[in-house]
Amino acid sequence: MEPEYLLARAKDENILEKGECGGAVSSIFQYLLDCDLVDGVLNLSHGEDIYDGIPSLIEDSKDLIETCGSLHCAPTMFGELISKYLQDMRLAVAVKPCDAMAIKELENRHQIDGDKLYKVGLNCGGTVLPITARKMIKLFYQIDPADVVKEEIDKGKFIIELTDDSHKELKIDDLEDEGYGRRVNCQRCEQKIPRNADIACGNWGTEPGWTFIEIITSKGKELVEKARENGYIEVKAPSGKAVAIRGKVESVMIKMAQKFQNKYLEENYPSLEKWDEYWNRCIKCYACRDACPLCYCRECDLEKEYYEDSGDTPPDPLTFQGVRLSHVCYSCINCGQCEDVCPMEIPVARIFHKMQKKYRDQTGFTAGISDELPPLYSPEKE
Amino acid sequence: MMKVTHTICPSCSVGCGINLITKNQEVVGTYPYKRHPVNEGKNCLRGRECFEFLGEETRIRTPLIKKGNLVDSDWEEVLNMAARKINSLKGEDIGILASGNCTNEECKNLKKFADALNVENIGYYNHNFPKFDFKTGTLEDLENSQFILVIGDVLKDNPLMGRRIILARENGAIIIATDYPEKTTTGINANKYIQITSIREFLDKLDSEIQSKLDERSTIVVGKLDHKKELNKLYQIVSKSNSKLIPVMGDCNSRGAMNILPALDTDDLKALIESVKLLYVVGDDPVSYTEESFKNLDFLITQATTINNTTLLSDIVLPGAFWAEKGGSFTNNTDNTQKFPQIVPAAGEALDDVTIIQKIAEKLNITF
Ligand SMILES: Cc1cc2nc3c(=O)[nH]c(=O)nc-3n(C[C@H](O)[C@H](O)[C@H](O)COP(=O)(O)OP(=O)(O)OC[C@H]3O[C@@H](n4cnc5c(N)ncnc54)[C@H](O)[C@@H]3O)c2cc1C
Ligand code: SF4
Ligand code: SF4
Ligand code: SF4
Ligand code: SF4
Numbered sequence: 001m002e003p004e005y006l007l008a009r010a011k012d013e014n015i016l017e018k019g020e021c022g023g024a025v026s027s028i029f030q031y032l033l034d035c036d037l038v039d040g041v042l043n044l045s046h047g048e049d050i051y052d053g054i055p056s057l058i059e060d061s062k063d064l065i066e067t068c069g070s071l072h073c074a075p076t077m078f079g080e081l082i083s084k085y086l087q088d089m090r091l092a093v094a095v096k097p098c099d100a101m102a103i104k105e106l107e108n109r110h111q112i113d114g115d116k117l118y119k120v121g122l123n124c125g126g127t128v129l130p131i132t133a134r135k136m137i138k139l140f141y142q143i144d145p146a147d148v149v150k151e152e153i154d155k156g157k158f159i160i161e162l163t164d165d166s167h168k169e170l171k172i173d174d175l176e177d178e179g180y181g182r183r184v185n186c187q188r189c190e191q192k193i194p195r196n197a198d199i200a201c202g203n204w205g206t207e208p209g210w211t212f213i214e215i216i217t218s219k220g221k222e223l224v225e226k227a228r229e230n231g232y233i234e235v236k237a238p239s240g241k242a243v244a245i246r247g248k249v250e251s252v253m254i255k256m257a258q259k260f261q262n263k264y265l266e267e268n269y270p271s272l273e274k275w276d277e278y279w280n281r282c283i284k285c286y287a288c289r290d291a292c293p294l295c296y297c298r299e300c301d302l303e304k305e306y307y308e309d310s311g312d313t314p315p316d317p318l319t320f321q322g323v324r325l326s327h328v329c330y331s332c333i334n335c336g337q338c339e340d341v342c343p344m345e346i347p348v349a350r351i352f353h354k355m356q357k358k359y360r361d362q363t364g365f366t367a368g369i370s371d372e373l374p375p376l377y378s379p380e381k382e
Numbered sequence: 383m384m385k386v387t388h389t390i391c392p393s394c395s396v397g398c399g400i401n402l403i404t405k406n407q408e409v410v411g412t413y414p415y416k417r418h419p420v421n422e423g424k425n426c427l428r429g430r431e432c433f434e435f436l437g438e439e440t441r442i443r444t445p446l447i448k449k450g451n452l453v454d455s456d457w458e459e460v461l462n463m464a465a466r467k468i469n470s471l472k473g474e475d476i477g478i479l480a481s482g483n484c485t486n487e488e489c490k491n492l493k494k495f496a497d498a499l500n501v502e503n504i505g506y507y508n509h510n511f512p513k514f515d516f517k518t519g520t521l522e523d524l525e526n527s528q529f530i531l532v533i534g535d536v537l538k539d540n541p542l543m544g545r546r547i548i549l550a551r552e553n554g555a556i557i558i559a560t561d562y563p564e565k566t567t568t569g570i571n572a573n574k575y576i577q578i579t580s581i582r583e584f585l586d587k588l589d590s591e592i593q594s595k596l597d598e599r600s601t602i603v604v605g606k607l608d609h610k611k612e613l614n615k616l617y618q619i620v621s622k623s624n625s626k627l628i629p630v631m632g633d634c635n636s637r638g639a640m641n642i643l644p645a646l647d648t649d650d651l652k653a654l655i656e657s658v659k660l661l662y663v664v665g666d667d668p669v670s671y672t673e674e675s676f677k678n679l680d681f682l683i684t685q686a687t688t689i690n691n692t693t694l695l696s697d698i699v700l701p702g703a704f705w706a707e708k709g710g711s712f713t714n715n716t717d718n719t720q721k722f723p724q725i726v727p728a729a730g731e732a733l734d735d736v737t738i739i740q741k742i743a744e745k746l747n748i749t750f
Contacts, residue, residue, distance in 0.1 A: 052417040
């Protein structure tokens with residue numbers, strides 16, 4: 001399909017007000033639920049505060065108001081929630097590019113039925129771990145993180161809005177140089193616009209109060225048209241200039257990501273001795289495997305091996321991490337989940353991302369984007 | 383239908399946050415809770431498996447009573463029986479044994495219950511950790527330390543406490559670990575590992591290198607003791623050097639229970655059991671570690687979630703609830719009291735433990 005661009009906003013006043021941009025995403029969900037095209041919507045509700053995004057399944061469109069807005073400090077992953085617990089439902093889901101990539105890989109492996117799914121994509125400049133965000137706001141902004149009512153990343157700055165409506169911003173580069181800011185895998189992430197979803201929604205190239213939508217699939221096209229026809233959103237065309245600006249921002253972001261790939265996967269890639277030190281402290285807890293949206297074998301090879309050597313730590317890195325590497329590295333989507341959950345602070349995603357990048361350079365297979373399966377992958381999964 | 387809910391991990395005393403995934407009122411999995419300040423979404427295997435107990439085959443779903451063997455009963459029958467037995471005895475003949483897994487609310491209720499009956503034989507088994515009330519170090523203290531002494535294999539046993547030690551090491555801290563085995567996970571990740579044969583000896587003749595390194599930017603993490611006196615010794619060491627001390631105990635509410643009930647070691651525990659005629663056990667399985675002491679007991683009441691060695695010896699068994707079935711609060715190692723909600727209904731006829739205690743009290747006509 002030729003890319004198609006438009007600006008959209010909610011007709012419902014509450015959603016328009018509460019939505020991140022124009023509330024188009026929430027309105028489209030509202031349309032899908034009201035017209036019984038889906039049984040549920042999977043997105044994020046706000047827990048304790050703006051740092052606490054909790055995956056939630058919305059079944060009544062009245063509850064969508066609680067899930068409006070973007071949470072940039074909520075690095076969640078929806079892939080496995082769908083394949084493991086929501087297989088039986090017709091679903092609409094708000095997806096960051098990494099969520100969409102995970103879903104795509106799981107569709108390729110017949111773990112998710114794509115026909116039952118509406119993928120409403122969100123552009124993504126990156127996510128910050130909640131506790132890192134809180135520490136950073138205290139340390140560099142000298143603000144009590146509890147006083148922040150909204151945060152966003154725009155034009156290279158991490159901007160916070162306070163209870164008294166004032167704003168404070170710092171350059172994300174400076175924060176990241178100090179080890180704060182976005183997760184390191186997000187810094188390396190090139191998928192800024194989820195072109196593997198049905199539509200991709202964002203604020204790049206938009207005007208205040210509107211959501212910019214790039215239509216990607218024919219399913220997405222019909223979705224937006226029907227949501228408009230049924231009175232849930234209004235749409236207008238963006239100016240050519242706006243589209244150009246959006247394209248420019250995207251390419252700048254991709255260049256930056258490539259620079260970070262170079263930094264983390266080549267220049268500062270841990271030495272062999274450092275990897276030895278990392279694997280030494282691996283407690284073989286399998287958190288990395290369990291969090292990886294691509295590791296889904298019911299009978300995991302790692303488990304078999306685990307019983308054999310009765311959990312002696314540390315495991316031999318070649319047998320433990322090696323098995324997982326051989327199964328999933330070609331498909332690694334660099335979502336960073338493995339690394340986020342590692343109790344021993346081992347930068348697991350780096351090794352997987354590095355391998356997939358090498359593989360991609362050789363074969364052109366991009367995990368989460370390409371339609372076919374990687375030529376080499378665990379036979380257990382077929 | 384599917385829901386993700388915050389709770390606190392019940393599998394050890396670190397107090398990590400964890401999300402439970404429920405589907406149709408049943409816990410089906412866990413999900414990282416990244417907003418939680420203790421563990422930031424990271425959980426060890428034991429933590430992530432915490433929900434599996436809920437559906438265990440050995441789960442007790444109805445009250446049980448001994449008629450030759452243990453057989454299914456109903457609440458009315460077991461409560462009446464419990465009340466009758468308790469009523470027939472003086473306070474000094476009754477013992478109450480809670481556990482480090484009981485919530486703070488349960489401990490408080492048991493304490494009041496005991497006071498109303500003039501029962502002084504009450505407590506919970508806390509391995510060799512005695513009651514203490516000094517201020518302990520925080521997780522931030524640990525992470526920001528320049529020198530850390532670790533007694534026991536904390537990295538392996540309490541990984542999310544271990545993580546702070548790893549983070550400190552990445553920031554340049556020196557780590558010295560000590561324990562009995564030839565090799566431990568903590569040991570191989572420390573700058574130095576000292577294999578010992580006695581904690582007391584180790585503390586009495588504290589290595590001069592360690593002594594010289596202990597200062598206000600140091601922390602001692604103690605995950606095991608041979609005797610309760612050793613904690614005091616450790617306290618003296620940290621007081622003298624202005625360093626911090628973090629005792630890492632066994633159960634999710636070991637520290638909270640300590641503020642309410644006497645902390646017992648093995649000898650205290652035996653003495654308690656051997657001096658009473660009726661014992662009411664809530665949430666523990668003492669038969670599995672001190673079977674001998676049960677020989678002279680006349681009547682054993684156990685409140686438990688799953689079949690264990692103690693329920694098998696009991697005269698009546700009261701089906702209690704798992705943490706996710708009742709809500710309450712736990713106080714972790716670093717003295718942080720954290721509330722958690724009820725997420726699913728209790729299995730079968732099982733009841734929330736505070737309710738059970740109150741039902742017995744009602745039968746006895748005592749109020750608190
Ligand atoms: C982490 C993040 C980074 C983003 N970065 C950019 C960017 O760099 N450039 C750009 O053009 N646009 C970005 N966006 C998209 C933008 O912020 C809006 O989400 C989008 O324009 C839709 O606006 P809306 O008013 O229609 O959405 P709304 O109607 O407010 O709906 C937003 C939906 O997204 C869900 N959601 C919120 N946070 C998350 C999350 N972390 N993960 C999954 N779902 C979530 C909400 O629950 C809700 O359903 C980002 C969004 C997120 C979540
Ligand atoms: S990995 Fe990419 S898509 Fe996922 S949160 Fe990070 S930047 Fe966004
Ligand atoms: S290996 Fe890690 S980064 Fe790669 S897909 Fe799995 S969880 Fe994501
Ligand atoms: S999560 Fe970390 S510690 Fe656990 S098995 Fe994976 S690499 Fe090892
Ligand atoms: S360290 Fe303890 S509290 Fe944390 S997840 Fe593991 S068992 Fe649970």
